[in-house]
Amino acid sequence: MSAQPVVAHSLSVEGGGASLAGTRCISCRTVYFPQVIACRNPVCEAKAVEPFGIKGSGTLHSFTIQRYRPPPLFEMDPWQPYALGLVDMDHGVRVMGMIDDVALDRIEIGMVLDLATRGIREVDDGPVITHVFVPVAGAGT
């Protein structure tokens, strides 16, 4: 039994913390998600990049509740309406993902959220996981 990411090589769980597979520019330090082959900052001359794990917490920029079931490529099972958010992480990268572990009517712009993982369905080997943002432990409800 082991958790497997819904998209291979996109997400890892090491030492208890979730980490998204991103890229960082070696010269201007811009962080990208998902991974890129070159830095697209026009003032950056070197353009060379290296793998970079995006982890930790961030601030909720905005969110929505998805009330209709998305097309079948999204395999959440069982399905129910869920929140999606844009979270400003360290290093100036804004990442989109599901918001979990908080009532849909308690989500507020500006709240601090941790990058984490959750299962969206079960297969024989265990849960299929994706990245989510959850309220920082102990921050209240």
Added chain:
Amino acid sequence: MRPVYVLGVGAHPWGKWPDTPQVGLAIHAVNAALGEASLDWRDLQGLVAASSRFEGGMGWGLHANELAQAISEHGMACVNVGGACAAGAVAFHTAHMMIASGQYDTVAAMGAERMPRGFISRPPGSADDATDHDFLRWKMMGATNPAYWAMEAQRRIYEHGTTAETLAAASVLMRRHGAMNPNARFRTPSTVEEVLASPMVSDPLHLLEICAVSDGAAAVVLGSEEQARRAGGPMIQVASSVIATGQFGDPAARIPTVGSTPRLGVPHTSEVVSAVHRAWSLAGIGAEDVDLIEIADNTAWHILAWPELFGFFEPGEGDHMLATGQLTLGGRLPINPSGGFLSFGEATTAQALMQVCELAWQLKGQAGGRQVEGARVAMSAVLGLGANGGSIVLKR
């Protein structure tokens, strides 16, 4: 560059037309535009097609070549351009430059689309790829197009206190305009109560605050000054046409991205803002000279936010402008007298050319009940997937 004029415009009404092939919609629209221009197919020296991936015999969307082979094999130049929902503006810009160069005297730009039902999903046959935003947004989080617009609307509520009633009223305004347009698909006026009672799709956006998808086609025939005098009628000149792409650091929640790098000081929706400002500059005009604007209102949020982004109003001022009637006929800046995407439903590649049809009809005084009185300068602004922006200014 020499001056370029609109010789004629035409459209196939928007709707769901399962029995009319895409080529048939396109030919209908070009025939109508040629009729206004008093030209025959054999008189066209060039045809630029706004091409997309949704449908098309050769798998890459409708090409100009297919029209030539279907209706008139006279050797004209065929150009096929992409640009998603902005493809029509790219096609117009290409046709404009072909005439302006002096090498061609008559060129048509055309877009025709038959859209799949429901949420616009991932194109069939796309490979799984952990670096592809579009794959990740569907696979990792099921993010639909309305979810992106909804997050912009939610942020506006947070920053400016926009109310649910104001968002609904923006939608109602579009339906009121659309009710007067025979080419619009949704021509029944609505009320704020009806909009708010429609199903919540992606908070805070209700079904009636989000554009549907439709089938439709639009075409514009451009030509030289000599051609415009031959065609007769008021001289409608292309004051400018501009296409642009996004700038690094743009804070917009841009479909289909799942990760972005917002930076302070970079304009929101920079691909469209850049196009609009350059279009003003090339036309030698400013915001105060614009008599009407056609914008890509994928949702009610766009009606409030886009004029602010372009600099017509201060941030947050759009709500008040809507409430005081400044965005309709007789107001300071009539937005989408055509009824906009909310009354048409989006037929991607055709949409930006439908905008130009409306600009031309308004400037010629042929817009019937939705006529902006005395319009002399009319402009469009459109956004397409892949950070494509386009803006066109016509003047009489």
